[in-house]
Amino acid sequence: MKRKFWNWVRNEGEKRVLLLDGEISDETWWGDEVTPQMFxxxxxxxxxxxxxxxxxxxGDCYAAAQIYNMLMEYKGNVNVKIDGIAASAASVVAMAGSxxxxxxxxxxxIHNPMTVSIGDTHEMERTITFLAEIKESIINAYEIKTGLSRAKISRLMDA
Known part of the structure; x- marks a missing residue:
């Protein structure tokens, strides 16, 4: 089994402790036994x-989106504690905290979403549209948590 990027330190009793440590990887998230269903x-x-x-x-924004959604739907409180860094997709997961x-x-x-793309001008235009749509979805999580305006969050991501 490939290394999971999450680990339950304590998973019973009054308070459960979950570590999200390392890259949120699409390679282990989608391609083998480490799956969204397992999380x-x-x-x-x-x-x-x-x-x-x-x-x-x-890491992978799609995997982060699924983790975010699962944590938002969880019946208990999720208290996020950033002890190192919550960068990029991990910052989206952090927004799921009570x-x-x-x-x-x-x-x-936080930053704008990134990708690698090859192709002609039409393909590049599709990629630009795709990235803009992903940015809007990421802004949703930041807006819900912070109450900042979408325009302000967008500027922060641009910077």
Missing amino acids: RSELNAAEGDIDLWINSPG TVEISPLGMLM
């Missing part, structure tokens, strides 16, 4: 509030 099964295997510790450079705390030494990094 969902582990998430729903017990009840109670969760302390989610994040130290991740980010509460979000960051260490005085921690970092949260």
Whole structure:
């Protein structure tokens, strides 16, 4: 089995502890036994509030979107604690927290979505449209959590 980017430190009792550590990878998320269903099964295997510790450079935005949605639907509170970095796609996961705390030494990094594309001008235009749509979906999570305007969040992502 490939290394999961999440690990349950404590998964029973009053408070569950989940570590999201490392790259949120599409390679292990989609291509083998480390699947969204596996994360969902582990998430729903017990009840109670969760302390989610994040130290991740980010990774695949689709996998992050699924984690975000699963955590938002979870019946207990999800208390996010950023002790290292929640960058890129990991910052989206952090937005699913009932509460979000960051260490005085921690970092949260947001940016515009990126990809690699090859092709003619039509393909490049489709890619630009695709990236703009992804950006709008990411802004949804930041807007819900922060209450900042979409325009302000967009400028922050541009910067």
